[in-house]
Structures are given as structure tokens and as C-alpha cells.
Amino acid sequence: MLGSLDHRSSLGEFELVQVLDSQGRETGRHPEATDLCRDELIRLYRLMVVTRALDVEFVNLQRQGQLALYPSSLGQEAVQVGTASVLRDIDWVAPGYREHGVLLTRGVDPMGTGVLWRGMWHGGRGLVQQRVLPVAIPIATQCLHGVGVAHAAAMDGTDEVVATYFGDGATSEGDFHEAMNIAAVLEAPVVFVCENNGWAISVPVSDQTRAPSMAHKAVGYGMPGLRVDGNDVLACRAVMASAVERARRHEGPTLIEAVTYRRGPHTTNDDPSRYRTKAEEDRWVQLDPLSRYTAWMRSKGVLTDEVEDEVAHVAATACAKLRADLIEAKDSDPLALFDHMYETQDAILAGQRLELASELAANLTGGQA
Amino acid sequence: MSERVSTVESSTGSSSLAPAEQKAVKTGSPKPVTFASALNTALADAMEADEKVVIFGEDVGKLGGVFRVTSGLQERFGNQRCFNTPLAEAGIAGLAVGMAARGYRPVIEMQFDGFTFPAFEQIISHIAKYRTRTEGMVKMPITIRIPSFAGVGAVEHHSESPETYFVHTAGLKVVVPATPSDAYSLLREAIATDDPVVFLEPKRRYWAKETLELPVRKEPIGTAVVRRRGEDVTVLAYGPMVGVAMEAADMASKPEAGDSPISIEVIDLRSLTPLDMDTVVASVRRTGRCVVVHEAARTLGMGSELAAAVTERCFFHMQAPVLRATGFDTPQPPPRMEDAWLPDAERVLDKVDLVMDWAGRGSSEVTGLDAAETAGEGES
Numbered sequence: 001m002l003g004s005l006d007h008r009s010s011l012g013e014f015e016l017v018q019v020l021d022s023q024g025r026e027t028g029r030h031p032e033a034t035d036l037c038r039d040e041l042i043r044l045y046r047l048m049v050v051t052r053a054l055d056v057e058f059v060n061l062q063r064q065g066q067l068a069l070y071p072s073s074l075g076q077e078a079v080q081v082g083t084a085s086v087l088r089d090i091d092w093v094a095p096g097y098r099e100h101g102v103l104l105t106r107g108v109d110p111m112g113t114g115v116l117w118r119g120m121w122h123g124g125r126g127l128v129q130q131r132v133l134p135v136a137i138p139i140a141t142q143c144l145h146g147v148g149v150a151h152a153a154a155m156d157g158t159d160e161v162v163a164t165y166f167g168d169g170a171t172s173e174g175d176f177h178e179a180m181n182i183a184a185v186l187e188a189p190v191v192f193v194c195e196n197n198g199w200a201i202s203v204p205v206s207d208q209t210r211a212p213s214m215a216h217k218a219v220g221y222g223m224p225g226l227r228v229d230g231n232d233v234l235a236c237r238a239v240m241a242s243a244v245e246r247a248r249r250h251e252g253p254t255l256i257e258a259v260t261y262r263r264g265p266h267t268t269n270d271d272p273s274r275y276r277t278k279a280e281e282d283r284w285v286q287l288d289p290l291s292r293y294t295a296w297m298r299s300k301g302v303l304t305d306e307v308e309d310e311v312a313h314v315a316a317t318a319c320a321k322l323r324a325d326l327i328e329a330k331d332s333d334p335l336a337l338f339d340h341m342y343e344t345q346d347a348i349l350a351g352q353r354l355e356l357a358s359e360l361a362a363n364l365t366g367g368q369a
Numbered sequence: 370m371s372e373r374v375s376t377v378e379s380s381t382g383s384s385s386l387a388p389a390e391q392k393a394v395k396t397g398s399p400k401p402v403t404f405a406s407a408l409n410t411a412l413a414d415a416m417e418a419d420e421k422v423v424i425f426g427e428d429v430g431k432l433g434g435v436f437r438v439t440s441g442l443q444e445r446f447g448n449q450r451c452f453n454t455p456l457a458e459a460g461i462a463g464l465a466v467g468m469a470a471r472g473y474r475p476v477i478e479m480q481f482d483g484f485t486f487p488a489f490e491q492i493i494s495h496i497a498k499y500r501t502r503t504e505g506m507v508k509m510p511i512t513i514r515i516p517s518f519a520g521v522g523a524v525e526h527h528s529e530s531p532e533t534y535f536v537h538t539a540g541l542k543v544v545v546p547a548t549p550s551d552a553y554s555l556l557r558e559a560i561a562t563d564d565p566v567v568f569l570e571p572k573r574r575y576w577a578k579e580t581l582e583l584p585v586r587k588e589p590i591g592t593a594v595v596r597r598r599g600e601d602v603t604v605l606a607y608g609p610m611v612g613v614a615m616e617a618a619d620m621a622s623k624p625e626a627g628d629s630p631i632s633i634e635v636i637d638l639r640s641l642t643p644l645d646m647d648t649v650v651a652s653v654r655r656t657g658r659c660v661v662v663h664e665a666a667r668t669l670g671m672g673s674e675l676a677a678a679v680t681e682r683c684f685f686h687m688q689a690p691v692l693r694a695t696g697f698d699t700p701q702p703p704p705r706m707e708d709a710w711l712p713d714a715e716r717v718l719d720k721v722d723l724v725m726d727w728a729g730r731g732s733s734e735v736t737g738l739d740a741a742e743t744a745g746e747g748e749s
Binding site: 122129141143144148151162178339340341342343348 | 423454455457459462463464466467468469470471487490491494498499500501502504505506507539540562564591643646647
């Protein structure tokens with residue numbers, strides 16, 4: 001037995017970067033993070049409000065039988081909007097499936113994922129046009145795609161940056177670790193954004209890892225790890241800005257852990273009352289990202305009744321449009337399944353397509369008779 | 370059709386572990402070219418032709434891969450276009466997805482068949498589906514090179530036959546060359562197509578030689594080739610088993626005294642997706658008999674699909690059911706049991722004999738099921 005070995009497993013605590021406290025008062029630790037123009041401050045507010053309103057609308061649509069499934073992002077608006085708000089049009093996002101605020105910030109029409117949750121088409125529509133990769137449902141797989149896009153962009157000599165989003169559960173998957181390691185080795189311009197929302201379906205983060213924080217995981221890969229209050233939009237924006245700048249200067253990847261909370265169920269099929277307490281949920285209601293930011297905006301005089309009304313109107317319009325678009329959306333022809341698989345269709349596939357086409361035609365004739 | 374008849378030259382049997390290092394051939398005049406060096410030249414020519422072609426994987430850089438198929442490429446094209454990755458197969462495949470989405474044409478190497486499985490999720494859930502999921506907007510021009518199959522005396526996890534997993538997955542092409550000229554031609558096409566291709570390289574063919582002039586272009590992906598004309602039985606094979614089928618055909622044509630010669634037609638499938646059933650069907654309708662040969666385990670191997678598809682399209686032309694000369698539904702054997710386990714010309718000929726004289730035979734001779742039942746009764 002060696003008696004003198006230092007069995008330390010911790011590197012001490014990572015600072016939880018916070019610009020506003022839970023009441024919307026400035027902590028004073030990072031005053032530069034509040035130094036944004038009025039338009040940008042209002043843009044962050046608008047995106048958070050619309051994200052939340054659309055989220056409610058999506059849940060309602062699912063409850064009304066219009067969607068197959070929906071994973072709510074309630075409570076995660078600050079990390080999603082704050083981090084995505086610093087990306088430029090030429091940058092990229094490799095998302096998981098709960099990143100509604102990120103996609104909205106990127107300018108993806110809510111119908112883009114609406115078609116996925118309604119069960120009309122896999123992967124979403126209209127994402128790639130905004131440099132957002134298709135929604136990745138297999139956990140952490142998108143992290144590697146993000147590294148690949150980043151490495152390709154760097155090889156082309158651009159200063160494009162990739163942000164990849166994933167949850168606390170994803171940090172247990174092999175693809176997360178392979179992505180972190182490869183990104184570090186290749187010095188890929190990618191930012192790993194871990195939305196630590198406390199729960200992977202029913203498994204709490206305490207059962208997910210023994211690391212003192214998710215940010216600590218960066219150390220083993222030789223990249224910086226940052227820890228931020230995920231319900232503080234200004235802190236998220238500031239931390240992301242520094243990670244993105246670093247990537248843009250080709251100094252390599254960064255891991256950001258944003259501490260937040262999944263206020264809703266995992267998806268509309270889930271029942272959190274089976275595994276967590278109402279008291280815990282109530283505690284996080286007190287830490288709401290939107291009311292915190294609203295309070296600060298009010299105190300600064302940036303948020304007026306007029307702006308609030310205007311944004312509420314934008315949100316209501318977006319929801320009405322989503323509802324109308326979804327309900328009126330025409331289902332794709334099932335034959336479309338065959339049409340995007342390969343450059344050219346081989347004889348066997350063409351034969352199967354014809355078989356389905358005949359069935360569809362026969363059904364149609366049968367229906368009319 | 371006669372231009373589709375081409376021969377397979379037998380392996381030189383060299384024991385070198387670095388087939389491609391037997392000199393990457395200069396293109397031009399006809400000379401003996403190994404399967405591995407044909408692949409090496411194909412990679413170099415593809416990189417020369419398109420600057421978006423990049424090669425990465427484990428040990429593909431300075432070492433040139435464990436089979437030296439990427440030998441010299443890093444030196445020639447630089448360590449941006451040919452680079453070692455950390456040892457992470459899912460990582461390699463996932464990286465390829467992102468690079469393809471951002472305009473590159475990755476050619477990735479899985480070091481061995483048995484080490485492809487960590488990358489399975491990326492291949493099945495992303496590489497294969499991406500094009501459909503994005504309605505054709507994001508293509509996956511990825512070539513996944515996998516040294517595959519048995520017959521080189523390798524230890525466990527180095528001799529697997531993974532083709533069925535990929536054939537069963539919509540969105541992938543699965544290509545298995547059997548000759549040096551096909552190795553070159555099919556690899557160039559695999560890299561050039563915008564579709565993802567699982568490119569299975571038969572390890573035991575790496576040292577096989579063919580006298581040829583590079584670059585060479587053969588029949589496109591999705592075309593089977595008749596390697597030997599015959600009248601009595603159609604034998605379907607691909608990759609490492611094409612040589613075995615040719616040997617069986619040769620033996621059947623020169624039987625021992627007293628036996629009649631059997632005329633075997635050998636078809637090299639070349640690609641399993643897309644599958645050239647037209648060439649297969651034309652042959653089986655003529656011969657009326659069909660035997661499928663593959664190393665992979667029998668149950669739900671290519672033989673199952675081929676038997677079903679041949680039966681669907683050739684039923685009234687057939688003198689016997691489609692039989693399969695394959696590996697068994699066991700784990701891949703250790704190398705010292707390999708000779709017993711792998712299909713050889715004798716096993717192929719056993720099946721050929723059965724389909725030649727089918728009338729009056731029962732299924733027990735094919736499957737051994739009746740025998741197994743009898744044995745079970747005896748023990749009880």
C-alpha cells in the first residue's frame with residue numbers, strides 16, 4: 001500500500017457565473033454582461049417570451065391530439081436564448097430535441113419542429129437553411145456532428161463556430177466523451193452547451209455522475225469548462241460570448257454547463273409526480289428565468305408596458321400562426337419516403353414504391369366506390 | 370453480356386502484412402497490381418480529383434493503416450486531408466456526418482469489421498437516414514471502409530461478416546469488391562457518389578493480384594457480373610467467396626472418373642445494396658438451380674434474401690429450392706477452427722450436388738434438422 005498518494009478527485013469548485021440574482025438584482029460580479037444595447041435587451045426578452053408562449057401552445061396542441069409527442073422547454077428559456085443570441089448567421093447549431101428557444105433564436109419557423117412532433121416528417125423541416133442540423137433524438141449523437149461541422153469549417157479557413165446543445169443525461173453517453181475528446185484534439189471551433197436541467201426523464205443528476213459539476217468534465221479533455229446560472233439570460237449570453245470568441249480565434253472548444261431546471265415533464269408522455277416532489281418544482285418556480293429578467297428590465301426602465309404589450313402580441317400571433325399552420329398542414333405523400341434515400345432509385349426500391357403506390361390507388365378507388 | 374464475364378485471379382498467398390506496400394502502382398501500363406494497392410491508388414486518385422475528399426480513422430496517417438491501404442497518402446496530401454483520429458469509432462463516424470454536412474467527402478476507415486460496432490448508432494441512425502430526414506437537402510457522401518471477413522488467421526473480433534446489418538438498413542449502399550480492378554473501380558465510385566457507402570474489403574483478397582492498367586473503370590455499383598458462364602447451376606457469391614465459387618466451378622467441370630461434369634455459372638454480386646436481381650434472375654431462369662455462398666452466418670444472411678427473391682421471380686423455372694453454403698449460426702470461430710467453419714469449394718459442391726439431384730430428397734439432407742431430432746430422441 002502506498003500511503004502517501006493524494007486521492008483527490010476534485011479540483012475545487014467552479015464559479016457559478018451569475019449576473020442577476022433570483023430577484024433580478026445585479027450581483028455586481030460581472031457588470032460588463034449587462035452592457036447591451038436596448039434593442040438587444042428587448043430581443044432577448046421577446047425571444048424568451050415567445051419561446052415560452054409557443055411551448056404552452058405546443059403542449060396544448062399535443063393535449064388536443066394534434067401532436068404525437070412534445071418535449072417542453074419550460075424553464076430553460078434563458079440558457080437557450082442567451083447562448084444562441086451570440087451566434088451569427090454563418091455559425092451553426094447541432095441541437096438535441098428540447099432546444100425550442102435556440103431554434104427560435106436562429107430564425108427557424110416553429111413549424112420546423114412542428115412537423116416532427118406532429119409526426120409528418122422526421123428531423124424537422126427548414127432547420128438546415130438556418131444552419132441548424134436536424135433535431136437529434138438519440139442522446140449526445142449530435143455532439144459529434146457539431147465537431148465535424150466545426151472541423152470542416154476550420155479546414156475551409158472560415159471563422160464559423162458551432163454550438164452543440166445537450167442535457168445532463170447526455171454527459172453519460174459515449175458520444176459526448178468522444179466528441180469532447182476529438183474536439184479538443186482537433187482544436188475544433190465548437191462550444192458544448194450542457195443544459196443541466198436536473199433530470200434525465202426520471203433519473204436525477206445526482207445518479208448521473210459523481211463529478212462535482214458538469215463543467216469539471218472539461219478538465220479531463222484539456223479544454224476550459226465554464227459554469228453558469230442557466231436561468232440568468234445575461235450570464236448565459238456573456239459566458240457563451242467568451243466561449244464563442246475563443247472558438248472563433250481558433251483557440252479550441254469550450255464546455256459550458258448551464259444550471260437550469262426542466263419544469264415540465266420529460267415529454268408529454270411523462271409523469272414527474274412519480275419521481276420528484278412538488279416542493280422541488282415549486283422551488284424552481286421561484287427561480288424562473290423570465291420573471292428574473294423582467295424584474296431587471298423593469299428596474300432599468302427598458303421594459304415598459306408598451307413593450308410588454310407589443311411582445312405579448314407578437315407571442316400571441318406566433319401561437320395562432322403555429323396552430324393554424326399545424327392544423328392546416330397537408331400530410332406528405334407516403335411515397336415521399338422512397339424519394340430522398342439515394343441519388344438514384346434502384347430497381348428493387350422502385351418496385352416497392354410501385355407496390356405502395358398501387359395499394360394507395362386501390363384504397364382511393366375503394367373509398368370512392 | 371459477354372463483356373460482363375471476367376475472371377478472378379487467385380491470391381498469391383503472400384504472407385506480407387503490408388500488401389499495399391508492395392508498391393503503390395503508377396497509373397499507366399498493365400502490370401500486376403494487388404487488391405490493396407489498387408485501393409491505395411483509388412484513394413490517391415480520388416483525393417487528386419476532388420479536394421473535398423478527406424481520409425481519417427485510426428492509424429491511417431504515418432502508418433498508412435494496419436493493412437497499409439492509406440500508405441503514403443498523408444505524406445502526399447498533407448495531414449489535413451489524411452489524419453489520424455483518437456481511437457473512437459463512433460467518433461469517427463459522427464465526425465464524418467458533420468464534415469459531410471459541411472461539404473466534405475469523408476472516406477473513413479474502421480480498422481476491422483469487429484470494431485465497427487461502436488459506430489453502429491452513428492451509421493444506422495444518422496449516416497443512413499440523414500438524406501431522407503432532410504428531404505435530400507443534406508447528403509452523406511461518406512465511404513466507410515471496413516476490412517472484413519475471415520480467412521487470414523486473425524484472432525477474435527477481426528474476422529466478422531457484418532454485411533447483413535448494413536444491407537438491412539435503408540439509406541446505405543453496401544459494396545463488396547472481389548478483384549483488384551473492382552477494388553479500384555468500385556472505391557472510386559463509392560467516393561464519387563453522394564450516397565453513404567459501406568465498403569467491405571475482403572482481408573483475404575488484399576494480396577490477390579491482377580494484371581491491369583490503372584485507372585480502370587468497370588461496371589457501376591449495382592451491377593452484378595457473371596464471372597464464369599455455366600448451364601446447370603447458378604452460384605451467387607461476393608467478396609471473399611467469389612474465389613471459392615470459382616474454384617468449385619472449376620472442380621465441378623473436371624469431375625473424378627465416373628461422375629458427370631456440372632456446369633456452374635458464377636455470379637459476383639459486387640454490391641449487396643443495390644442488388645442486381647435482374648442479372649441473378651436471368652441466370653437462374655436459365656439454369657433452374659441456385660446456390661448462395663457467403664461466410665456470414667446462415668440465418669437472415671444474404672442467402673435468405675436471395676433465396677426469397679429468386680423464388681419469387683423464378684419459381685416456375687426451378688428444379689430445386691435455393692440452397693445456401695454458408696458459415697454457421699455460431700460465433701465466428703477462432704483461427705484454428707476457421708478452415709472447418711468457413712465455406713470452401715467442397716461445401717459449395719455438396720450443395721450443388723443436392724440441387725442437381727433434388728427429386729426425392731427430403732429437407733433433412735439440407736438442414737440436418739431431422740438428424741438433430743433423431744439424435745435428441747435417442748438421448749432421451
